Every structure is written in structure tokens, then in C-alpha cells.
Amino acid sequence: MSFALKKQGDVVVVDVEGQLIVGNRQELKQKVLDELERGERKFLIDFSQTGYIDSSGLGVLVSLSKKIREQGGELRLADLNDDLKTLFELTKLDTLFQISDTRERALESF
Amino acid sequence: MSAPRVALDIDIPSDVRQIEPVIRQVTDTCRSLDLPRQQCSLNVPVALSEALSNAILRGNHEDVTKRVHLRTLVADHELVFEIRDEGPGFNLEASTRDPEQQNALEREDGRGIFLMRTLMDSVEQFQQGGNVVRMTLRLPDTSPEPR
Numbered sequence: 708m709s710f711a712l713k714k715q716g717d718v719v720v721v722d723v724e725g726q727l728i729v730g731n732r733q734e735l736k737q738k739v740l741d742e743l744e745r746g747e748r749k750f751l752i753d754f755s756q757t758g759y760i761d762s763s764g765l766g767v768l769v770s771l772s773k774k775i776r777e778q779g780g781e782l783r784l785a786d787l788n789d790d791l792k793t794l795f796e797l798t799k800l801d802t803l804f805q806i807s808d809t810r811e812r813a814l815e816s817f
Numbered sequence: 818m819s820a821p822r823v824a825l826d827i828d829i830p831s832d833v834r835q836i837e838p839v840i841r842q843v844t845d846t847c848r849s850l851d852l853p854r855q856q857c858s859l860n861v862p863v864a865l866s867e868a869l870s871n872a873i874l875r876g877n878h879e880d881v882t883k884r885v886h887l888r889t890l891v892a893d894h895e896l897v898f899e900i901r902d903e904g905p906g907f908n909l910e911a912s913t914r915d916p917e918q919q920n921a922l923e924r925e926d927g928r929g930i931f932l933m934r935t936l937m938d939s940v941e942q943f944q945q946g947g948n949v950v951r952m953t954l955r956l957p958d959t960s961p962e963p964r
Contacts, residue, residue, distance in 0.1 A: 725837075726837060726840075726862075728836065728837065728866055728870075729833045729836065729866070729870045729874070730833040730834045730836055730837060758858070758862070759858065759859065759862045759863050759866070760863075761863055761866040761867055761870065761929070761932075762867055762870075762926070762927075762928035762929040762931075762932055763870065763929075765928055766924075766925035766926055766928070767925070769922075769923060769924070769925050770925045773923065789855075790855060790858050790859035793855075793859060794859065794863065794932075797916075797932070797935055797936075798916050798928055798931070798932070799916040799917070799921075799922055800916075800922070802922070803922050803923070
């Protein structure tokens with residue numbers, strides 16, 4: 708499991724490879740907060756290579772969303788598989804985040 | 818109906834890095850039992866990750882000298898997970914927060930036990946050589962229709 712960050716235009720794109728769970732959530736949080744600190748304001752997290760997310764992982768996404776909004780930025784999510792969509796629906800987090808079907812659509816939406 | 822059999826018996830130290838390999842073993846077992854895809858890829862890994870996190874963080878307070886024990890039982894129509902830690906236990910009911918509750922959406926915590934209850938058919942807690950959480954997932958009936 709790892710997190711790969713790269714810049715596409717003015718958007719920081721984060722690929723979550725593997726799981727986003729209690730054992731690695733702080734790594735994702737720190738990487739995104741470092742970019743926010745550096746002045747980046749547009750963030751996209753791509754879940755096309757993600758297996759499952761636990762409640763700690765969901766909590767980190769909520770926390771990042773708040774911190775990015777507080778700095779006047781935007782966080783968007785893309786490419787959730789069916790299981791992840793179900794998870795976001797069960798927890799109502801599909802109403803908190805702007806979620807796109809694909810990375811391309813998410814990038815266009817900024 | 819045949820007696821439940823133990824499919825997996827795993828003992829780990831209280832370290833959250835141990836969770837992912839354990840989940841991988843359990844989901845491999847689910848797939849070998851031909852369980853429905855979503856049970857193997859969503860219900861089991863997420864609910865079990867929550868239960869193991871609770872045992873490590875809340876039960877054993879990440880004391881690596883304390884152990885967490887997972888037993889997976891397979892019966893005809895259900896899969897049972899028993900997760901035992903060395904803590905005194907905690908109130909499952911009081912820890913369950915519904916996402917519909919006011920201000921719940923923007924909270925970082927409080928979804929774990931809700932997810933366990935939602936993704937499993939039952940979640941029970943009792944004391945038996947430590948604090949035990951038992952989660953049961955009903956399996957689809959694949960027996961042939963009677964003629």
C-alpha cells in the first residue's frame with residue numbers, strides 16, 4: 708500500500724494504491740497537509756487502485772476535507788469501485804464529498 | 818446441519834500494522850469458500866478491520882505485550898468471527914453512532930461500530946478469557962431447491 712502524489716496542471720493528484728486503513732492513514736494525511744502547507748489548494752484523490760477503506764481512513768478524508776476548505780481549497784474524489792461507493796453511501800459521506808466517476812471528469816470539474 | 822469448523826485461528830501482537838496481512842488471509846479464505854464477491858471485498862474486510870482496530874487500540878491500548886486473537890468459524894449458513902483482546906471491554910451500544918445524527922457527517926471518528934453493525938448480521942460482545950466481540954455474517958443458501 709502506498710500513496711503516489713503528482714501534479715496535473717494546478718491539481719495535486721493522489722493515487723491510493725492498496726488499502727486506506729488505520730495503519731497508514733497518517734501517511735496520507737501528512738503528505739496532503741505538506742502540499743497544503745506549500746501553497747497547493749486543489750486536491751484530487753483517485754481510488755481506482757484502492758481495495759477497501761476503514762473508518763479511520765474515512766475519518767482522515769473528512770479531516771483533510773475540512774482543513775483544505777479552511778484554507779480556501781477544494782478536495783475531490785474519483786473512481787470509487789462499487790464497494791467504496793456502497794461504503795460512502797452507508798456512511799452518508801457521498802453527500803459530503805464531490806465524487807466523480809473518473810479522474811478526467813474530476814480534473815475538469817475544478 | 819454440520820458443526821461449525823474453525824477455518825482460521827490467528828494470534829497477533831497489538832500493532833495496527835498487523836491488521837492488513839490478517840485481513841488478506843481471511844479474505845483469501847472467503848474466496849476459497851466461494852462466498853459472494855461483496856462479502857469478500859467489502860463486508861468482511863471492513864468489519865474485521867474495525868473489530869481488530871478496536872481490540873488493538875481500545876482493548877489493549879497498543880500494548881504490544883498484549884495479544885489479539887481472531888478465530889474464524891464456518892458453519893452451513895454463516896461465517897463467525899470472534900475477536901478477543903485483553904482489555905476490560907467497552908460499551909458497544911454507547912459507541913455506536915448513526916451517521917444520520919446531527920453533526921455526525923463532519924466528525925472524524927465514530928463510524929467503526931456503525932460499520933461493523935451494518936456490514937455484519939449480528940455483533941455481540943461478552944467476556945470469555947478477555948473481551949470478546951463476535952460478528953456473524955449469514956451466507957446465502959446455495960443448497961439445491963427441493964423437488
